[in-house]
Structure formats: structure tokens, C-alpha cells
Amino acid sequence: MARNLILYSVLPVFVALFLFSPETTQASLQGDLSRFLPGSGEVQGWERDGAPQAYRGEGLYEYINGGAEIYHEYGFRQVVVQDFKRKDGKSISVEIFEMEDPESAYGIFTFKTNPEDREISLGSDALLSDYYLNFWKARYLVTLTGFDEDEETIRGLQNIAHSIDTKIKADGNRPSLVSALPEEGLERASLKYFEGNLGLHNSYPFFTEDVFRLKEGIKGDYKGGYSLYIIESRTAEKGPVDFDDLKKSFKASSRYSHFRSLEELIFRVEDRKGKQVYVTQSKDKTLIVIGTVSQERIKNIFAGIQEIK
Amino acid sequence: MAKGIGRREFVKKTAKIGFSAALGGSVIFPWLNSSVQAYDRKGIDIAVAIGSDYLKNTIKAVDLLGGMKRFVKKGSKVAILPNTQSRHPGAYTKPEIVRAVIRMCKEAGAVEVNCLSWLTPKHWADTGLDQAVKEEGANLKLVDSDDESLYKPVPIPKGVSLKEAQIMKEFYNNDVFINMPVTKDHAGNKFTGTMKNLMGLNFRRKNRTFHKEGWQTEQSAIEHLDKCIADLNTVIKPALCVVDGTELITTNGPMGPGKLIKPQKVIAGVDRVAVDAYCTTLWGLDVRDIIMINKGYENKLGQIDLKKTKIEEVKV
CATH class of the missing domain: 3.40.1000 (Protein Transport Mog1p; Chain A)
Incomplete structure (x- = not known):
């Protein structure tokens, strides 16, 4: 009994040490991307709308239909898609793409951004367009799309992006x-x-x-x-x-x-x-x-x- | 799912409503389209209506071509194919444009207007198109994208890269086909318009073969995609193309989000090659760089040289 008590009290410590060791953090980056998504209400005013959708490898075709080639050229691994909504009906769509390596994530980031975009401080690089935002960090590209250019929507894009940025505990260099x-x-x-x-x-x-x-x-x-x-x-x-x-x-x-x-x-x-x-x-x-x-x-x-x- | 239209019945029906505008006329009797071409030579090839009211633009553009009655005869069933691929701005056909076409078809005497798609109800809901279809009294006919039995094998005698298409059987239950894409960027072949939109009628797994194994991106793979699209177009001829050029993405297509431009144009025409060639000008592409349109021209599907077409642009 006493031995069991010791075991039960020590086990959580070992589990915690295992979960948060640098190796495990690195390994977990290959898992379910939805762990980077904010939960409902985590970003004030924005609730999750439906369940996250995930597509891996060849399955990107199911999501993106035509136009998947460019993602594969840059080394696509998987993507998770989650919509968010506000009570007033505003909506934001979030896509987190996992690419082969940071260079690939940087590459697809540059592919999807425009010279007119505005630099903001997020991830390794972030650019805000009229109604959408892209940032990359480690081997991830995050694309957030609003469906209008209202101030509230743009603020929502940035707040949700910031939440995702803080959850990605890794970094990477530009090519x-x-x-x-x-x-x-x-x-x-x-x-x-x-x-x-x-x-x-x-x-x-x-x-x-x-x-x-x-x-x-x-x-x-x-x-x-x-x-x-x-x-x-x-x-x-x-x-x-x-x-x-x-x-x-x-x-x-x-x-x-x-x-x-x-x-x-x-x-x-x-x-x-x-x-x-x-x-x-x-x-x-x-x-x-x-x-x-x-x-x-x-x-x-x-x-x-x-x-x- | 209703069975596909039989050949004899098809011929009877097309005879009733006028051969030239009949859906699939080129599939069975390619020469049946000659009367439409003759009309085009006398009149306007590409009608463009410009303005902030996209519904009015659509009506005006079709009116410039002679009105919907030219294409839709009384008692006919009309299939329309809008692009509902993504709800990102500038990546789908606007509901106002679809509304206008449905209304015009009904006013012309269509007994049924059927929106065809193998995409999901969510795609139609997210883009607001399901509401437009419902409110205008048309039918939304969604065909399971994975059920091969719902698609009809269609040989492509002139096919270079694609020898057989698999077209949704539901398509053949209609008499007239109106193609309704949004024109926009495509990261693969740089352009999408009327010709590429026909992939929306073809079995999804068949469409996958338009793209090379392993998603190769060298030029031959892109050419393969474009040749397959041009081949597919040899067996389906729209009676009319109505293209959304009102708001469109010029980067990150076809899904977006991408750089949005707002030419506020609705483009209508019978000659799909000419219409696509015109659409490339909306964001400064060089039509010589778009293989698909060049292949369409080589396949004698239409005129690529806009100097040889009559274009009417009208502000609404």
C-alpha cells in the first residue's frame, strides 16, 4: 500500500518531466496540429465554429482541390483547418500548414504574401494583407482569413494569430x-x-x-x-x-x-x-x-x- | 439518381429546343454547334457589363448577346455550373450572378434550373450560393464525389492526354448547359476560367489524373494538366458562358486567400476560348503563357486572338 502511494505521488512528476523535455516537445511537433489552435473563448469574442479538419500528404487534394502542386513543391506534410465565429456573425478561417522544414515554411510564406502587405510582429515573419494574415514559425505556415476588412475582424486575425504563435514552441531560420x-x-x-x-x-x-x-x-x-x-x-x-x-x-x-x-x-x-x-x-x-x-x-x-x- | 439521358431521347429533345444551344451537342454531333458560331460571327462574341450591381451586370451582359431566350428555349431543363470551391473572397462565383442567370432562365421558359456540383453542402452554404439557389427556385443537385457509379464514361476521340472523361450522369438530364466560373489565379497553370471549370462536372478521382503522380511541378506536368482540360472541353460544349470577373484573386489561386482585385465585370459569351482569353487581360496575364487556352484554340474550340473577336463593354 505504502509502495503504491509512493508510486502514485512520484509518477505524475516523471510524466510531467517526460512531457516537457526538449526531445518530447520536438517529437510532438509531428503530431496533431490542432493543439496549436486556441480553444473556444480563449481569444476574447471568438468561438470555434465546428470541428477542426485535418489533411495529410496526398489528402491535401481533398481540401484544396486544384492548386495543391505548389504546396507539395515546397514540401507539404499536413494542414489543420478551423473556423472561428463571433456572436455578430463575423468569421475567421485558420489554416496551419506543417511543411518539411523551416526553409519550406518560409518558402510557402513568401509565395502567399504580397509586396503591398504590412509587416507585423508575429512568429519569424508575418505579413498582414487587406483581409488575411500569414506568418511562419519553425516549419509551420499559418494563414488566417477574415471575410471583410472591418477593424474588429483584423483585430481578431491578429489576436488569434498571437495565440497560435505562443503555442508553437519552436523556431527556425530563413534559408x-x-x-x-x-x-x-x-x-x-x-x-x-x-x-x-x-x-x-x-x-x-x-x-x-x-x-x-x-x-x-x-x-x-x-x-x-x-x-x-x-x-x-x-x-x-x-x-x-x-x-x-x-x-x-x-x-x-x-x-x-x-x-x-x-x-x-x-x-x-x-x-x-x-x-x-x-x-x-x-x-x-x-x-x-x-x-x-x-x-x-x-x-x-x-x-x-x-x-x- | 436518375439515369442518364438516352441517345435517341437526347436527339429528340435537342431537336425540340434547337440544336445549337443543346447541352452536349458537340459530344454526339459536333456540327450541330455551327448555327451558334454563325450567329456569333454576325453579332457580339464577348459581352462585358461593368458596374457595382453584379446582378444587373449579368442581365446586361446576357442581353448584349441577344438575351437568354437565344440559349434557353421554353420547356427546357438547364444545368448551371458555378464555382464554389472556396469561400475566400474572390474565389467563388457570386450569388448575385447565379441569381440573375436562374431568373433569366426561368423568364425564358426553363422548366427546371439545376445547379450541379460534387462539392459539399458546406461549400454551397459558406458561399451563400445555396440560399440564392433556393430563393430563386432552382434545384441544387449535389452528386457524391466518390461514387463512381454516378458518373458516365465519355470517350474523348480527339483526346491527346485524356482519352476518357467521367461526367456526372445528372448532367445529361438537362437540355442546356450554362458554365458559370469565377475567373482567378491558379498556382499551377496561372489561370482559371471557363475551360478549367468543366473539371467540376468530371469525376473527382479522374480529375486527380490531370495532375501527375507525386504532384510533380516541372513544366511537362503543368502541360499535362492543361492538355487534359483542353481535351475534356472537346466533349462538353456550354451553350453559354457567364463569367464572374467582379472580384477575383490574382495570387494564391484557386483557393485563396489572395490579392483581391475588383474589375466589377461580368463577361458573357459562347466562345469559351475567346472568353478565357479576354479574362486573362483582367489582371495583365499574357494569353500566350496560358497553355490551356492555347490548346483550346489548337483544338478549334474557339478564337484566341481578341483582335478577331467583337467585344462589347458597357457600363451599367
């Missing part, structure tokens, strides 16, 4: 390639990180073929009115895509015209919309600037590419 972009003049909300050609194609349709043999890429818009792409190819260890092959691809494509070599390692073409596209290579990267920029400025921009941290 190192982001650090290659020069900081000066960079519009941070414009960043797009690519892990495949579909993401790149959605940003700018360079080619219909995999000319860059894309491994990863980053794009940023700059205050000078141009965009800078840094693309690393899958054969990076052997160097980038052959520069002459790259020239040939741009020359052969009907998307581009007015090919002109500016220097030995820089050439320029014009796209269908009349935008200038400047291309060069540096070490293992292909560098591209799109925009109307002087020849002198182009050399400075390319020279400003940072060493990856």
Missing part, C-alpha cells in the same frame, strides 16, 4: 540564400523564395523548360524599381548552368528579343512587356535583374550580391 540579397533598398515584403520551377514560374515565367536546373532561388524587389533574382542550380558543385547555354536559351525563346551582350559575362534582353532583363553569373549562381536600369547601375547591383551567411 541562407536570403542573406545573399543586398539589404539596401530591399522591399522585404516582396521576397520570394523558390524550391522549384512552379514557384519561380509564378513569380516570373522565364522559360517553360528547366533552363536554370533550379535547386533554390530568391527574389527581392528594390526601391530603384527593379527585381533581383539569385538562382542556384542543382549542379552547383560543378558550377552554374553553362553561360553560353543560358545565352542560347534566352536567344531562342519567343518571350525575349533585342539580345545584346554588354560585357563578357553580362547580357541583356527585352521581354514581351518591354522590360529589360539583365543576366550574369557569379560563382555558382545565376543573377538576373528585371527592370529599367542603366548599364553602370547594373554592374553595381551585381557587384553588391552578398556572400551567403
Whole structure:
């Protein structure tokens, strides 16, 4: 009896230690995502509306129907969806996506955000649009959608997001390639990180073929009115895509015209919309600037590419 | 579930209501659509009504094409296919537009207007479309997306990537088909409009084959999706397309949430390729980049060159 009493009094301590050990916290991140959702009333005024819906792997198709490709390109694992409502009928939908790793979560975050979005302090990065909010943290992307732009709804988005943010007890870093972009003049909300050609194609349709043999890429818009792409190819260890092959691809494509070599390692073409596209290579990267920029400025921009941290 | 319409009965019915506007005319007798094309050559190909009252826009756009009586004959059964994929703003066909089409069909003498879908009642409730359908006296016919027996195998003789479709049998219980998508971004093939909306009639598991195994994203996989859609369009011809271009997402499609623009336009036309080509201009896409529309043109489904079409834009 006495032995049982000792056992019963000590057991909860062991259970608590087990549950909150760093290893277990990490392991539990792979489980049910609904644990990150606020309960009814946890965020003042907002009640859960129905039960959470979860979709894993291939099951994303059931939820998202068309358009699942881009999530899979970035390494989709699972998603949980939960609606919230207020007594006055306002509604918010929450989606928590678990991706393969923090880089993937960051990538799909940049895919889903817009240059016009407003930065707010949540997770690792957060951007608020007119009626929705995205933030990423660790390997999670959280998307909250309001169905109007009223102040109450926007406040609700932020409050629910804050609750989820505090429940995700992990962190992660942006992909190192982001650090290659020069900081000066960079519009941070414009960043797009690519892990495949579909993401790149959605940003700018360079080619219909995999000319860059894309491994990863980053794009940023700059205050000078141009965009800078840094693309690393899958054969990076052997160097980038052959520069002459790259020239040939741009020359052969009907998307581009007015090919002109500016220097030995820089050439320029014009796209269908009349935008200038400047291309060069540096070490293992292909560098591209799109925009109307002087020849002198182009050399400075390319020279400003940072060493990856 | 009622049985699909028989071929003989189908021919009798289409003869009664006029071949040109008959649903599925191209499935059995492709040449039956020629009278519609002849009409188009004389009149307006794409009618666009612009304004903040989306119901009025819809009525105006259809009026510009000659009115609903041109497409819906007295006593006919009409199938309509709105997009109810997501309740996110700019991702579904607006209830006001669906209301207007139902009303016009009834005024033209339709005995039944049937909204078809394999999506769930929740999709229809969340978008407010179920209420519009009910209040306008139309029928909501939801077909189980997993029950293959409710879908009819339809060979695609001209199919390049898709040799057989599986179309919901309920579709064939109607005489006229009005396609009612919202045009918007699509992360896969960059655009969705009239042609892609037809996937909403096809068996869901069959639609999955439009996407490559493992959700590949290289260009050939995207091309496969677009070719399948173009192939599917060779066996279903809408009598009329009414497209919601009022509020739409230009990023993160087709589900959203995404960047919302509000052109406040309702676009109507018979030529689906031309209508889709017009819709790409709403957010500055280059139609040459949209494989599906180019394939539709190659399949002789319509005109891709907007300079060769007559477009009428009217403010309401």
C-alpha cells in the first residue's frame, strides 16, 4: 500500500518531466496540429465554429482541390483547418500548414504574401494583407482569413494569430540564400523564395523548360524599381548552368528579343512587356535583374550580391 | 439518381429546343454547334457589363448577346455550373450572378434550373450560393464525389492526354448547359476560367489524373494538366458562358486567400476560348503563357486572338 502511494505521488512528476523535455516537445511537433489552435473563448469574442479538419500528404487534394502542386513543391506534410465565429456573425478561417522544414515554411510564406502587405510582429515573419494574415514559425505556415476588412475582424486575425504563435514552441531560420540579397533598398515584403520551377514560374515565367536546373532561388524587389533574382542550380558543385547555354536559351525563346551582350559575362534582353532583363553569373549562381536600369547601375547591383551567411 | 439521358431521347429533345444551344451537342454531333458560331460571327462574341450591381451586370451582359431566350428555349431543363470551391473572397462565383442567370432562365421558359456540383453542402452554404439557389427556385443537385457509379464514361476521340472523361450522369438530364466560373489565379497553370471549370462536372478521382503522380511541378506536368482540360472541353460544349470577373484573386489561386482585385465585370459569351482569353487581360496575364487556352484554340474550340473577336463593354 505504502509502495503504491509512493508510486502514485512520484509518477505524475516523471510524466510531467517526460512531457516537457526538449526531445518530447520536438517529437510532438509531428503530431496533431490542432493543439496549436486556441480553444473556444480563449481569444476574447471568438468561438470555434465546428470541428477542426485535418489533411495529410496526398489528402491535401481533398481540401484544396486544384492548386495543391505548389504546396507539395515546397514540401507539404499536413494542414489543420478551423473556423472561428463571433456572436455578430463575423468569421475567421485558420489554416496551419506543417511543411518539411523551416526553409519550406518560409518558402510557402513568401509565395502567399504580397509586396503591398504590412509587416507585423508575429512568429519569424508575418505579413498582414487587406483581409488575411500569414506568418511562419519553425516549419509551420499559418494563414488566417477574415471575410471583410472591418477593424474588429483584423483585430481578431491578429489576436488569434498571437495565440497560435505562443503555442508553437519552436523556431527556425530563413534559408541562407536570403542573406545573399543586398539589404539596401530591399522591399522585404516582396521576397520570394523558390524550391522549384512552379514557384519561380509564378513569380516570373522565364522559360517553360528547366533552363536554370533550379535547386533554390530568391527574389527581392528594390526601391530603384527593379527585381533581383539569385538562382542556384542543382549542379552547383560543378558550377552554374553553362553561360553560353543560358545565352542560347534566352536567344531562342519567343518571350525575349533585342539580345545584346554588354560585357563578357553580362547580357541583356527585352521581354514581351518591354522590360529589360539583365543576366550574369557569379560563382555558382545565376543573377538576373528585371527592370529599367542603366548599364553602370547594373554592374553595381551585381557587384553588391552578398556572400551567403 | 436518375439515369442518364438516352441517345435517341437526347436527339429528340435537342431537336425540340434547337440544336445549337443543346447541352452536349458537340459530344454526339459536333456540327450541330455551327448555327451558334454563325450567329456569333454576325453579332457580339464577348459581352462585358461593368458596374457595382453584379446582378444587373449579368442581365446586361446576357442581353448584349441577344438575351437568354437565344440559349434557353421554353420547356427546357438547364444545368448551371458555378464555382464554389472556396469561400475566400474572390474565389467563388457570386450569388448575385447565379441569381440573375436562374431568373433569366426561368423568364425564358426553363422548366427546371439545376445547379450541379460534387462539392459539399458546406461549400454551397459558406458561399451563400445555396440560399440564392433556393430563393430563386432552382434545384441544387449535389452528386457524391466518390461514387463512381454516378458518373458516365465519355470517350474523348480527339483526346491527346485524356482519352476518357467521367461526367456526372445528372448532367445529361438537362437540355442546356450554362458554365458559370469565377475567373482567378491558379498556382499551377496561372489561370482559371471557363475551360478549367468543366473539371467540376468530371469525376473527382479522374480529375486527380490531370495532375501527375507525386504532384510533380516541372513544366511537362503543368502541360499535362492543361492538355487534359483542353481535351475534356472537346466533349462538353456550354451553350453559354457567364463569367464572374467582379472580384477575383490574382495570387494564391484557386483557393485563396489572395490579392483581391475588383474589375466589377461580368463577361458573357459562347466562345469559351475567346472568353478565357479576354479574362486573362483582367489582371495583365499574357494569353500566350496560358497553355490551356492555347490548346483550346489548337483544338478549334474557339478564337484566341481578341483582335478577331467583337467585344462589347458597357457600363451599367
